[in-house]
Amino acid sequence: MNDPDVIVVGAGADGPAAAWKLATDHGLDVLILEAGAWHGNKNWPKPHADAGGTVSTDPADLDGKLLDEQFTHREADANDPTWGYLRVGPADHSRAPWFRNLHQNAFIWQISAVGGTSLHYFANHPRAYPYAIDTQDHWPISYEELVPYYQLNEEMTSTQQAPMTGKEEVFIEGATNAGYPLIESKNVTETGWRPQANAVEVPGRETSNGQPLDADYEGSFSYDDGFRGDTLVGDHFQGSSTPVDAPVRDKARKSSNVSYVPPALDTNNDPTMGNVAIRPNAYVTNIETTGGPGSIEASGVTFRDSWSGQTQTVGADTVVLAGGCIESPRLWLNSGLPDDGWVGKGLTTHWFDWVVGVYDDETVAEINPEGEHMDPYIGQNSAVRFDKPGVGGMEDIGMSPGLVSYADYLFSQAGYSFDTPVDPDEPWDTRGYVVGEELKRRMSDYRQTKALLILTDDLPRQDNGVSLDNTFSDEHGAVPKIKWSPHPDDDAKRDELCRIAARIHKEAGAEHVHRCDWPPLLLHMQSSMRMGKVLDANAEAKNVDRLFVADHSALANGLGGPNPTNTGQALALRTADKIASLYF
Amino acid sequence: MDRNSSVTRRTVMKGIGGIAALSMSNATIADAQAALTDPLPSDPHTADTYRAIVDAIIPRTPQLEAELGPEHVPGGLDAELEKFLIWDFNHFQEIRSEMVTEKLDGSGVGMPRAMFEFSLDTGGLLSSDLDAVLDLADLSLLDLLDLGLDADALEDYLTFGAVESFDVSFADLDTEREGVAEFELTVEADGEVYHQVLQNYPYAPVFTLAFDLVAAEFLATGQNHEPPAANEKFPGGGTFTRLAPQDRLRCLWTIVDGGVLDALDDLLSPMIPDVGILKFVVMAVNGLHGFGYYTEWSGYGSTKTATPNDRVMEVSEGEVQSRQQTDYPGPAPGYAANWRHAVPGGFKDPKAKNLNLPDDLAGDDVIDGLGGDN
Numbered sequence: 001m002n003d004p005d006v007i008v009v010g011a012g013a014d015g016p017a018a019a020w021k022l023a024t025d026h027g028l029d030v031l032i033l034e035a036g037a038w039h040g041n042k043n044w045p046k047p048h049a050d051a052g053g054t055v056s057t058d059p060a061d062l063d064g065k066l067l068d069e070q071f072t073h074r075e076a077d078a079n080d081p082t083w084g085y086l087r088v089g090p091a092d093h094s095r096a097p098w099f100r101n102l103h104q105n106a107f108i109w110q111i112s113a114v115g116g117t118s119l120h121y122f123a124n125h126p127r128a129y130p131y132a133i134d135t136q137d138h139w140p141i142s143y144e145e146l147v148p149y150y151q152l153n154e155e156m157t158s159t160q161q162a163p164m165t166g167k168e169e170v171f172i173e174g175a176t177n178a179g180y181p182l183i184e185s186k187n188v189t190e191t192g193w194r195p196q197a198n199a200v201e202v203p204g205r206e207t208s209n210g211q212p213l214d215a216d217y218e219g220s221f222s223y224d225d226g227f228r229g230d231t232l233v234g235d236h237f238q239g240s241s242t243p244v245d246a247p248v249r250d251k252a253r254k255s256s257n258v259s260y261v262p263p264a265l266d267t268n269n270d271p272t273m274g275n276v277a278i279r280p281n282a283y284v285t286n287i288e289t290t291g292g293p294g295s296i297e298a299s300g301v302t303f304r305d306s307w308s309g310q311t312q313t314v315g316a317d318t319v320v321l322a323g324g325c326i327e328s329p330r331l332w333l334n335s336g337l338p339d340d341g342w343v344g345k346g347l348t349t350h351w352f353d354w355v356v357g358v359y360d361d362e363t364v365a366e367i368n369p370e371g372e373h374m375d376p377y378i379g380q381n382s383a384v385r386f387d388k389p390g391v392g393g394m395e396d397i398g399m400s401p402g403l404v405s406y407a408d409y410l411f412s413q414a415g416y417s418f419d420t421p422v423d424p425d426e427p428w429d430t431r432g433y434v435v436g437e438e439l440k441r442r443m444s445d446y447r448q449t450k451a452l453l454i455l456t457d458d459l460p461r462q463d464n465g466v467s468l469d470n471t472f473s474d475e476h477g478a479v480p481k482i483k484w485s486p487h488p489d490d491d492a493k494r495d496e497l498c499r500i501a502a503r504i505h506k507e508a509g510a511e512h513v514h515r516c517d518w519p520p521l522l523l524h525m526q527s528s529m530r531m532g533k534v535l536d537a538n539a540e541a542k543n544v545d546r547l548f549v550a551d552h553s554a555l556a557n558g559l560g561g562p563n564p565t566n567t568g569q570a571l572a573l574r575t576a577d578k579i580a581s582l583y584f
Numbered sequence: 585m586d587r588n589s590s591v592t593r594r595t596v597m598k599g600i601g602g603i604a605a606l607s608m609s610n611a612t613i614a615d616a617q618a619a620l621t622d623p624l625p626s627d628p629h630t631a632d633t634y635r636a637i638v639d640a641i642i643p644r645t646p647q648l649e650a651e652l653g654p655e656h657v658p659g660g661l662d663a664e665l666e667k668f669l670i671w672d673f674n675h676f677q678e679i680r681s682e683m684v685t686e687k688l689d690g691s692g693v694g695m696p697r698a699m700f701e702f703s704l705d706t707g708g709l710l711s712s713d714l715d716a717v718l719d720l721a722d723l724s725l726l727d728l729l730d731l732g733l734d735a736d737a738l739e740d741y742l743t744f745g746a747v748e749s750f751d752v753s754f755a756d757l758d759t760e761r762e763g764v765a766e767f768e769l770t771v772e773a774d775g776e777v778y779h780q781v782l783q784n785y786p787y788a789p790v791f792t793l794a795f796d797l798v799a800a801e802f803l804a805t806g807q808n809h810e811p812p813a814a815n816e817k818f819p820g821g822g823t824f825t826r827l828a829p830q831d832r833l834r835c836l837w838t839i840v841d842g843g844v845l846d847a848l849d850d851l852l853s854p855m856i857p858d859v860g861i862l863k864f865v866v867m868a869v870n871g872l873h874g875f876g877y878y879t880e881w882s883g884y885g886s887t888k889t890a891t892p893n894d895r896v897m898e899v900s901e902g903e904v905q906s907r908q909q910t911d912y913p914g915p916a917p918g919y920a921a922n923w924r925h926a927v928p929g930g931f932k933d934p935k936a937k938n939l940n941l942p943d944d945l946a947g948d949d950v951i952d953g954l955g956g957d958n
Contacts, residue, residue: 046893048892048893049893069918073881073900074879074897074914074915075875075879075883076875076879076880077879077880077892077895078877079673080875080879080881081672081673081875082671082672082676083672083675083891083892084892085892093892094783094891094892094893095678095764095783096675096676096677096678096783096784097676099676099677099678101858101862102861102864103839103858103860103864104863104864104867105863105864105866105867105868105869106864107867116910129788129945130945130948131939131945134941134945135945135946143939143941144936144937144939147935147936147939148935148936151933160930161925161926161927161930161931163921163923163924163925164923164924164925164926165921166921166922168926172926182926182927183903184927184931184932185931185932185933186931186933187941188641188941189931189941189942189945189946189947190947191946191947194931195926195927196926197931203923210690213920213923214920214921214922214923215922216920217920221917221918222917227918231917231918231919232918232919232921232923233915233916233917233918233919235915238915242917243917243918244917266623298844305860309762325876335801344673350715354728357913358822370922371921371922375921377912377918377924378919379921380919384926388947389593389945389946389947390946400877400879400880400912400915401875401878401906401907401910401912402874402875402879402880402906403874403876404822404874404878405873405874405876405878406871406873406874406878407874408872409874410641410871410873410874411867411870411871411874412757413840413841415837415841416830416833416834416837419830419834422697433709433833433870435640435641435642435870436640436642436643436645437639437643437645437647437648438639438827439642439653440642440645440648440656440909441648443906443910444652444656444909444910446910446911446912447910447912448810449762460691466869471695471858472677472695472857472858473683473694474680474696475676475680475682475683495697495825516668518866519776563658573663577874581926
């Protein structure tokens, strides 16, 4: 595509949603440039070993069996930040990841690829709390304005209530005993628990032998044998390409390479619509502009092919940044665009924590008479949640053991548990890193262990965010320097949520409760290019015309705590409509 | 030190240390062959430092056998987890030739060459390892006083163990050519020369020097709970490996929480291109035990430190040591399990115009007075 109407920088969770709407509803031609690899596309049969093709526009290029081959579902294979197939770095796996300068005990968890960080998400797709949109004063638009876009996005992503399996039943027991009611609304304005709204199809929508998917099911899970829908595997963080053999668009969990990329490419076969082309391995290094000070406008981008090193400039009528909360401001700053003090700033990350419950066999057997263990690898990774608008929320989580050992016992800001006293007034038994014999003991209970992820309603602060590093640079310019630290107010909310989490564990009968006291985990990143500061109410840059942002960095705050994917995509769909009405 | 050995350039590290080592030892041809094919020819100081960390975090636990079973006895060293840490740190950051400049001020986006090159010479018996660090940092003992450091204590405690010299330099750097710069790492230890060519900055061995220096400051400030002692399990290691297992972890923690980087900044700066990242490294040192030990990584067997595309599972995933310890069978295409929906019929979801949200959107007890920067 040599003359696109719109260039979208980044094919993560949100860029493909914007591109799909621009082409489908507004007849516009869209070129998406993605820095990372493309998995499950015939033009790149070995995406980490070979340069492969250049661009893909044909939905027939998508190949679900190729995706199955590439996503092994093994943990280190998938998630190792240095060499996993889900990392931030060039597609070429003989090369190191892209460097970010971080002077903290902290971890940044993102993915560069078509699908972006949605490739490893749990598919939790709740809406923002109305409180965070309508009364926290950050947002220039109302919750009501977002609702129709939520509804469209939930339809596109098969979003529905998650299934309850063994671990969820234990959570429900705890939450109910603690006195919390079931919430039966997507628009949450009160405290309680509810099934997650997950972007995953219903379990066993159709099975290979026509029998229901339950403990007695003995059929195949292969799409070729007739299985449709979710297969209850808890390895979504490894990429999740189930049901095996399914075409990409029929994989049960709807990361954006599944939910939005196929219909975006379908536009090329419909003469009434615009066209969408996606080029992976294309790292955008500069936003081109015309005009002088005061009235500059975006006119295109320059990108660098990560295999050949060749650079190319493409013009367009509008440019949409969708590279994520780190890369969008980095690109802005490396392009020398005006910075009024908020570019890259105001980063929120839900100031996570992690409260672990270990249960004994009898307790779990009483709650789940049909199962001996909770088996955290069975069922969706996170299928039930707790909400407390104004403070935050929490999620019940089960994962495979490598991720569990990291998250439960090897990631802390409290030091080692052997030196970390526990306040007797607090409801947890231990705190901090767990190592040595104790670590092995705890991991031997893996199948009776689950954790609650705390999601704090942390608010935007100008001190937190992304700037250009003055020490290191790579082939794309100065690397990003990242800084995030909590405000005491955010700590207070997090502590309250951890106490509730410990109480829920204990009310369910946990024999041991451990608070990890996580350091910053930059996973739910939001608001580093936020509306109301860098962007106006249309998500257009205040200081650069024809330049829009359609990724989670455009969110005006952290949504109160709920996972940002649904809102990021809903806002991207709205931004696509605004782009069309303003410029086409 | 053999600086003229014929170096075969490869995009992955290659064990050529064996050739140089042969001339100085009585190694057999078989030993030399093994050295040539070892994908991770770490010098003994580097290997033993990471082995000491692994052994502190996931030790052998014979005491668990009676209670939990024999599969709970082996530790991280039985899975060679130190190789996982070394591989990851050595693949941590790529440096591009065209971004390197001979200028010292690093003006523009160029990075000064000197940031990535240093040579530490411990000077043999007549000199102390602290002298070598002071030489490198261009500081005197008096300067240490100004920095608030106890020079005598540091001198007593600091040792780089088997290391006699340590040199990191670019291999044939050509800043006119775009591409990945290669580094030469030459470590002389116990009379043998270990020489590697790597395509990334060799952080793994460099960090071990920093850990020894931090350990010396840890001891000098009396933060250890047990006295240090030479450790026969890690004979190539330095001060860090002489700490008791829990003290090793306490020592690492002083990097995150304890101001040790501020105190040692002038001494560490010549070795670490940006000292602040050591805090991130401590996160990784701990966390990588999860990504390595408790995943299927050790099941890659002889290919576990190959480049990712060349790694092959050599045992079934349920057979991996840590998988047996957790009773996790490995990934499956699906599970037959009982499930239900918690909300029969699904969530209520009116159209936007019929929303009727309540006046109090936060429900009950919001913590008062909290706000961000609006």
